[in-house]
Amino acid sequence: MTTYHCPGCGTISPVDSATWCCPHCRGPWDLDFTASPVPLTALPGRVNSLWRYEEALPLSAPATSLGEGRTPLVPLTGTVSAKLDFLTPTLSFKDRGAVMLAELARRLEAQGVIARVIADSSGNAGTAVAAYCARARLDCTVYVPEATSAKKLEQIQAHGARLELVPGDREATADAARAAADLPGVFYASHVYNPYFLHGTKTYVYEMWEDLGGRLPEAIVVPVGNGTLLLGAAQALTELHTHGLIDSRPQLIAVQAQAVSPLAAAFRAGADGLLAAPPAAPTPAAPTPAAPTLAEGIAIPNPPRARQILRAVREWGGTFLTVTEDELRAAQRDLAARGLFVESTGVACWAAAGTWTDRTAVVPLCGAGLKTGLAP
Template sequence: MEIVLRCSSCDASYDGVVPRWQCHCGGYLDLSHDVIINRQEILSGPNNIWRYRNCLPLDPDASIITLGEGMTPLLNIKGFFGKAKIKADYLMPTGSYKDRGSALMLSQLKAWGVEKIIEDSSGNAGASVAAYSSVAKIDADVYIPAYTSAGKALQIGLYGANLIKVEGTREATTKAALEAAVSTFYASHNWSPWFVHGVKTLAYELWEQLGFQAPESVIVPVGNGSLVLGLAQGFSELLFKGEIKKLPKIYAVQTAACDPLTRAFDQGLDTAVPVIKEETVAEGIVSAEPVKARGILQAVRRSGGSIISVEEAEILKSLKELIKLGFYVEPTSAVVAAALLQLRRKGIISAEAQPVLELTGSGLKATDKLLEYFKF
C-alpha cells in the first residue's frame, strides 16, 4: 500500500515505511493513501471499524490491534435540544471515541515493530492508548496533567502503562513528554496522522448507518481537533469517491473557558488566538495551543459550519438533561447539546433539522469530577 506523508508547513513528503511522527521542519504530517470503497464488502465485514479496512492506511498483511471498537448506536432523539441524532461513541471499549484512533495507530506502530512509546493526554486518549498498547504488547509511558480525573488515571495505570503525572498546565504535560521523546517514539494522538484516519471511521459509520447518505450536519467537541479532522478526512474521501454529494456541515464546540479556536474562527484567522485558560468542567477539550489549529479552522470553514463556545453553566445544565435522557456521559460530551440549543436559538439550525450529536466519553470515568458539581 502506498502511503504519502506530507508536511502541513513546508510541503516535504515522506513514505510511511519508517516510524515518523513529525516533519524535519517541526510541522505536523498529513497522510494520503488509496481508498477503496465497496459497499458489499463493508456490509459483510466485521461489526466494528475494521469493516472499513480497505479505506484505512494499513498494510493488508498487517495484524490489527482491536478490542471490537466502532459501530456504536445512532439514535433518533427528541430532547431538550429539539430533534437530533445521538451518536453514542461513549460506548466504546475504553469509554471514549478515541478508541477509533488508537486501534489504527497501535496497529501501525506494531507493524513498524515499535516496542516502546510515549503519549500525553488529558485522560481519555491516554486510557485508550494504554489499553491498545497493552493488547499490542508495546510498553507505554503516558504523561497526564496532575489535575486529570482520578478515574481516568486509574484506568491508564490498570491497563499497565507507566503513568507520569505532571504539575501545571496541559501544555506543561506535553512539554515533559516531548523532552522524554528524544529517545523514545512519540506516539501522540495529537500528532499521528494514523490517529486521524482511525477517527475518520466515524464519518464512514454515519454514512452507512444513514443508509449510505451523509448527515446534514455533525456537532462535535473540539480541543486538539481529532474529531473535526477525522470527520473532514472521512467525508472528503466519500465525496471524492462519489459516495456523497456534499460535505456535511461541521459545528465544533469549545468551552468559553478555553476557546482559542472560536476566537480565531470569529476573527477570520488561520492560527489559534492565545487565551488565558479558566477552570472548566469540560476537561477533555482544554487545549490552549492546538497543534493542528490551521487544519481544524480550514476543515470547519470548508464544511460550511462554524466553531462556537458554550458557557460553564450551559454545559452543566445540558449534562444533567442528557443524563436524564439516559446518556451517562462525561461533562465534556455535554458541550454538543449546549451548542445545539445555542445554534437553534440563533436560527442557524432549524427546528426540523436533525444534526448528529457526537457523544464522546462515558460519565463512569468522571465520577470524581461529577461529585464536585452534583450531590445526592
C-alpha cells in the first residue's frame, strides 16, 4: 500500500492507518501513486472488467470484483455518444469506485486495522458500497437522507447493510457519517474523501480511450456534485497525456442542476473556491422539507473537493453548464424514447446537449431509471 497526502497542507499518512481525512485541516486525501502506461495492444484477452487497466490502478488482484466496468458506448447523434454506466452490478457508475474502497477495507480488516465500514450517500454510492461490502463479507452501515428514494433504500438493505436515516439534507447526512467515522475500528468508505474511489472512476475514461482505438472525443461531459467522476476523468486524462497515449486535450465539461450549482457560480465568477454564502434567512418554526432538484445525486451545496474540481475544468479547457428542472424532465423522457431509461440525475448531461453538439462528445448515463422512476 502507498500513502495518503493532503493537497491542502501537505500532511502525509499511511493508508493502513485508516484515517479518513487530514487530521490537521480535515480536508480530503490524495494518493501518492504513480500510474504506469497502459499498453493498448496488450488489452485484448485481459479480464473483461475495469481491472484490465492494472498498470493504472493502486490495487490489484481484487477478491471483491463483481465484473464492474466495460460498459457500452452507444451513439445518440452523429457526434454524441453515451456511455451506459447504469449497466453495472448495482446500476450506477459508483460501482467503479466502491469496488476499490471495499477491496481496501477488506485488506485492512484482514490486518485487524478496521472492524466495520460506514458510508454516506444520497443513494447510489451507498448502494454500491453495501453491495461490495457484502461481496467482501464486511459489516456495513450506510447513512442516507430520510428523503432518499424508497427503491434505493430497498436496494441498500437487500445487500445486508444497516440503514441510518438522517433528518435533513445531504450535508446533514455527511456530518452524521463523519462523526461516526472518527470512532475506533471504523473504515469510512467515503466516495468524496478517499482517493481510491477516484482511481476507480478514472477507468471510465480508460474504457472510452480503448473503445475509440486509442483516441478520445473532443469533449467529455460529466455531471458534477461532489465531482468524483470528473476528478477521476481528469486523473485519467493526465495519465494518458503524460504517457503519450493521447495527442489531443479533450475539453472537460461539467454540468450541474441550476437549483444547486455552487461550482458553476464559482467558475463563472473566476473564483478558485466556492463563493461565500449569503446570510441565511431566519429558519421558520416548522420548515417544510423539499427536494431542491430532480438531480438529487448532484445536489451538493458544499463539495469538499471544490478547488480541485474548478482547477481540473480550467486545466482541461472546459466550462460549467447548468440545467433546469424542466430540461431534466425533458431529457429523461427523450432518452427513454430512444430506449434508455435513466434516473433523473443521470440525464443531466444530455439535458445540456444543445450547448456542445457541434463537436464529438461522450456523456455518461450514470444510473438506471428503475432507481427513482420517471420524474413527475
